[in-house]
Amino acid sequence: xxxxxxxxxxxxxxxxxxxxxxxxxxxxxxxxxxxxxxxxxxxxxxxxxxxxxxxxxxxxxxxxxxxxxxxxxxxxxxxxxxxxxxxxxxxxxxxxxxxxxxxxxxxxxxxxxxxxxxxxxxxxxxxxxxxxxxxxx
Ligand SMILES: [Fe+2]
Numbered sequence: 515x516x517x518x519x520x521x522x523x524x525x526x527x528x529x530x531x532x533x534x535x536x537x538x539x540x541x542x543x544x545x546x547x548x549x550x551x552x553x554x555x556x557x558x559x560x561x562x563x564x565x566x567x568x569x570x571x572x573x574x575x576x577x578x579x580x581x582x583x584x585x586x587x588x589x590x591x592x593x594x595x596x597x598x599x600x601x602x603x604x605x606x607x608x609x610x611x612x613x614x615x616x617x618x619x620x621x622x623x624x625x626x627x628x629x630x631x632x633x634x635x636x637x638x639x640x641x642x643x644x645x646x647x648x649x650x651x
Contacts, residue, residue, distance in 0.1 A: 516549065516550045516614075516615075516618050517550075518543075518546040518547070518549075518618075518622055520543045521539050521542060521543055521546075521626055521629075522539065523535045523536065523539050523629070523633060524630070524633050524634065524638070526633065526637050526638055526640075526641035526642075527641060527642075527645065528641035528644055528645055530574070530578060531575060531578065531637060531640075531641050531644075534570070534571040534574055534575060535571070535633065535637075537567060537571070538564075538567050538568065538571050538629075539629075541560075541563060541564055541567050542564065542621065542625070542626075545560045545563075545564060545621070546618075546621060546622065548560070549614070549617075549618060549621075550614075550618075554612060557608065557614075557617070558608075558609075561604075561605050561608065564601070565598075565601055565602070565605065568597070568598060568601055569598065572594040572597075572598065575594075575637070575640075576590070576591055576594065578640075578644055579640055579644070582643065582644050582647040582648075584640050584643050584644065585643065586636070586639070586640070589636075590636050590640060593632060593636055597628055597632070600624070600625075600628070601625070604617065604620040604621075604624075604625075607620075
């Protein structure tokens with residue numbers, strides 16, 4: 515039985531970014547909850563939904579950083595691109611192999627580990643910079 519504990523996300527103290535993270539974690543939690551009992555078509559739809567949200571999340575976050583000329587912008591965008599690549603790769607593997615365990619492992623471990631590290635190493639400093647910039651306006 516594939517069981518997954520609901521995931522949470524550290525606050526960046528910046529509402530716009532926290533909202534994006536919350537939406538994504540919500541989709542991920544819902545997906546993980548229904549995953550063991552979903553058919554292939556439903557999983558395809560969930561993966562599409564998740565990828566769409568990830569893309570939206572990255573685009574919005576990058577727009578916020580760009581607006582204030584946030585330091586480390588390029589490095590941050592590169593980290594997003596790498597992750598998007600990993601998600602597309604996982605989706606491709608799922609399309610080709612229909613390996614539920616592999617997909618579950620990717621979402622439960624790889625993606626969540628990325629998320630936690632990324633928030634800590636990239637989003638927290640970016641959010642801090644944006645907040646200080648806005649306070650100075
Ligand atoms: Fe980010």
